[in-house]
Amino acid sequence: MFVDEVQIYVEGGHGGPGMVAWRREKFVAFGGPSGGDGGRGGSVILVADENLNTLMDLRYQKHIRAPKGKGGENSRKQGRSGEDRVVRVPVGTQVFDRDTDAQIGDLVEHEQRLVVAQGGEGGRGNARFVTSTNRAPEHAQPGTAGEARNLRLELKLLADVGIIGYPSVGKSTLISAISNAQPRIASYPFTTLVPNLGVVEWRDGVRLVVADIPGLIEGASEGHGLGHQFLRHIERCRLLVHMIEVPPPFDYGDGVDWTDRSPLDDFARLNRELELWDPELARREQIVVLNKADLPHVQEEAEALREHFEGEGQTFLTLSAARRLGLQELLDELGRRVVAFREEQARARAEAREAHQPLLDDDDPELTRAVERGDGASGQGRNPG
Numbered sequence: 001m002f003v004d005e006v007q008i009y010v011e012g013g014h015g016g017p018g019m020v021a022w023r024r025e026k027f028v029a030f031g032g033p034s035g036g037d038g039g040r041g042g043s044v045i046l047v048a049d050e051n052l053n054t055l056m057d058l059r060y061q062k063h064i065r066a067p068k069g070k071g072g073e074n075s076r077k078q079g080r081s082g083e084d085r086v087v088r089v090p091v092g093t094q095v096f097d098r099d100t101d102a103q104i105g106d107l108v109e110h111e112q113r114l115v116v117a118q119g120g121e122g123g124r125g126n127a128r129f130v131t132s133t134n135r136a137p138e139h140a141q142p143g144t145a146g147e148a149r150n151l152r153l154e155l156k157l158l159a160d161v162g163i164i165g166y167p168s169v170g171k172s173t174l175i176s177a178i179s180n181a182q183p184r185i186a187s188y189p190f191t192t193l194v195p196n197l198g199v200v201e202w203r204d205g206v207r208l209v210v211a212d213i214p215g216l217i218e219g220a221s222e223g224h225g226l227g228h229q230f231l232r233h234i235e236r237c238r239l240l241v242h243m244i245e246v247p248p249p250f251d252y253g254d255g256v257d258w259t260d261r262s263p264l265d266d267f268a269r270l271n272r273e274l275e276l277w278d279p280e281l282a283r284r285e286q287i288v289v290l291n292k293a294d295l296p297h298v299q300e301e302a303e304a305l306r307e308h309f310e311g312e313g314q315t316f317l318t319l320s321a322a323r324r325l326g327l328q329e330l331l332d333e334l335g336r337r338v339v340a341f342r343e344e345q346a347r348a349r350a351e352a353r354e355a356h357q358p359l360l361d362d363d364d365p366e367l368t369r370a371v372e373r374g375d376g377a378s379g380q381g382r383n384p385g
Helices: 171-178 224-234 263-277 296-311 327-354
Strands: 005-011 044-049 063-065 085-090 093-097 103-107 113-117 148-155 161-164 196-201 207-212 239-244 286-290 315-318
Touching: 005 113, 044 093, 044 103, 063 085, 085 148, 103 113, 113 148, 161 171, 161 224, 171 196, 171 207, 171 239, 171 327, 207 327, 224 263, 239 263, 239 327, 263 296, 286 296, 286 327, 296 315, 315 327
Parallel strands: 005 063, 044 085, 161 207, 161 239, 239 286, 286 315
Antiparallel strands: 005 148, 044 113, 093 103, 093 148, 196 207
């Protein structure tokens, strides 16, 4: 099952209490205080894992708490700290505070870590409170509570290429033909109800990650046809393959409604939905692909469509995903563009490092705190929701 949004409650472990204790040794009449500090509470840490592609494991795990720290011991021994609770999530997971709706993290690289609930501090033992006027303090500190917060996790697939188009245009057939993905395929609308990811082996060992986005329809930006759930996955795709098709000369009885449909209208409608969802998406690089080009009625329209799209400055390709015709030309186009994008991104990161200025979308997989101290959003003591 594909799950791309969950709500959870996380809580760091309570810090262990400090100890009130006294040094008791032979021949030492006044040993003085020797209570140790309590251990720190464990933290809740999210870790991105490229081997996961769904948040399903968290669907039934609504409350995640890290262990408490142990209390301090005699002889000034510090209590053991609670172990961190590590939760693995798919690469591409965004983390939001449910109460403020603020984004507090974006896990975009394998093994990137994000602390979402810091463990509490251990309390100080009575040995810490010795002063010149109080040589035998009889009190110690309790540990502090760990951070607690309600979170919403959203998964946005990370892919080099996203395949978009109307339902039953042939997206699943294409991804199964060019990659290792094995999606469910049938001749009726909305066969694909969840995104499918596939890995394409190109030249010189270059691998491309391709996503088959479930069919979009007019009104997708308003949620029609599960549009909101599907559109979010397009946001992370570097390049879009926009598949179109020519209406058949007669009704095949496959359940597809061809009323007021044409390749140009379909293309314009879906781009309008992309723009309504996010104007930047409509400006994303697209390769227009006319599928089922082995059929006579499609061949009759192909040249006119080519003239139109190339006249608009669009790359236009024809293929037959079912018969595996024209696939290599598409793969070469995808490979060249993705490699160029990766090289450009690598240069930008290198320049940023040289200038000692992090990129705005810095995604180094280092341990980062979810919330800065003093922002008032730690949520300590909040009840789970």
